[in-house]
Amino acid sequence: xxxxxxxxxxxxxxxxxxxxxxxxxxxxIFTGLVYTLLNILILFILNTFFKGPLYILVGFIMAIVSSSxxxxxxxxxxxxxxxxxxxxxxxxxxxKFYLWKIYGVFFIAWIANYLLSLLTxxxxxxxxxxxxxISIIILIGLNPLPETIYQKYYSPFESIQYAFEFMKGxxxxxxxxxxxxxxxxxxxxxxxxxxLFATHLSFGLDLSLKGIGIYILGQVVFxxxxxxRGHLFKLLSTSTRRKRxxxxxxxx
Numbered sequence: 001x002x003x004x005x006x007x008x009x010x011x012x013x014x015x016x017x018x019x020x021x022x023x024x025x026x027x028x029i030f031t032g033l034v035y036t037l038l039n040i041l042i043l044f045i046l047n048t049f050f051k052g053p054l055y056i057l058v059g060f061i062m063a064i065v066s067s068s069x070x071x072x073x074x075x076x077x078x079x080x081x082x083x084x085x086x087x088x089x090x091x092x093x094x095x096k097f098y099l100w101k102i103y104g105v106f107f108i109a110w111i112a113n114y115l116l117s118l119l120t121x122x123x124x125x126x127x128x129x130x131x132x133x134i135s136i137i138i139l140i141g142l143n144p145l146p147e148t149i150y151q152k153y154y155s156p157f158e159s160i161q162y163a164f165e166f167m168k169g170x171x172x173x174x175x176x177x178x179x180x181x182x183x184x185x186x187x188x189x190x191x192x193x194x195x196l197f198a199t200h201l202s203f204g205l206d207l208s209l210k211g212i213g214i215y216i217l218g219q220v221v222f223x224x225x226x227x228x229r230g231h232l233f234k235l236l237s238t239s240t241r242r243k244r245x246x247x248x249x250x251x252x
Contacts, residue, residue: 002241002245003172003241005245006173006241006244006245007172007173007176009244009245010173010232010235010236010244011177011232013231013235014177014228014231014232014235015228017231018224018227018228018231020084021080021081021084021227021231022223022224022227024084024085025080025084025085025086025227026220026223027086028076028077028080028086028223028226028227029216029219029220029222029223030219031072031073031076031199031200032199032200032201032203032219032222033200033203035069035072035073035199035200036200036202036203038069039065039069042062042065043062046058046061046062063103063106064099064103066106067099067100067102067103067106068095068096068099069095069199070098070102070146070197070199071094071095071096071097071098071099071101071102072091072094072095072097072199073094073199073200074094074097074098074102074146074149074150075090075093075094075097075098075150076090076091076094077150077226077227077230078150078151078230080227080230081151081227081230081231081234098149098150101149101155101156101159102149102156102197104155104156104157105145105149105156105159105160107156108156108157108160116131116134139194139196140167140175141163141164141167142160142163142164142167142196143163143167143174143175143178143196144163144166144167144174144229144233145159145160145163145196145197146196146197146229147229147230147233147234148162148163148166148233150230151230151233151234151237152237166233166236166237170236170237173232173236174232174233174236177228177232178225178229181221181225181228182225184221185218185221185222185225188214188217188218188221189201189214189215189217189218189221191218193222198222200219200222201215201218201219201222203215
């Protein structure tokens, strides 16, 4: 019973804060279009100037670019969650704020993926099943990694460790609302988000009024989800169930 009471309390508080933050920072929904245009521009530049032997550098550069765009988005979320506002200055600063921290996480993921590929190669036909199981465990166990990166002052490896520890202690309060929110996103857009570091919905090539309308509505839902996750993580990571129940009457 206490588990359910805590779930209701946590989400009641989170909903209230998220609605307030989203109403003040609704322009976050347009960042997805900006990131898409930047990606297209950067890919055009790289494909134009990095040809022949230089093309080997494209993968390295794109990893930094991706880290930079994710850094920008997480920095905007950080300012929304902590200060309830974002500015053009935040947008300019965001590209480098968490850049190397995110790149460090990607590097660790690359090493882990390489070792996993060796393991699945040894296992033969059972390798694909093992790979899928491990991928699901990582997707669930590291689900709050983006929030850990922008709300906690940890190194890349420590951030991964903390995300796992957070999930061990808060899996019920974290997973249930996230499942419901992403189910809503799927019902609205038909898209399933499996990328831990998704910063927006892909625009696609549907330029009809319906396609554009669904994309904008999807971006609204996605942006609200990310704000909701930020407030939910902050509340759960800075309190305990006992403390929340005790302090219930003091929350506004």
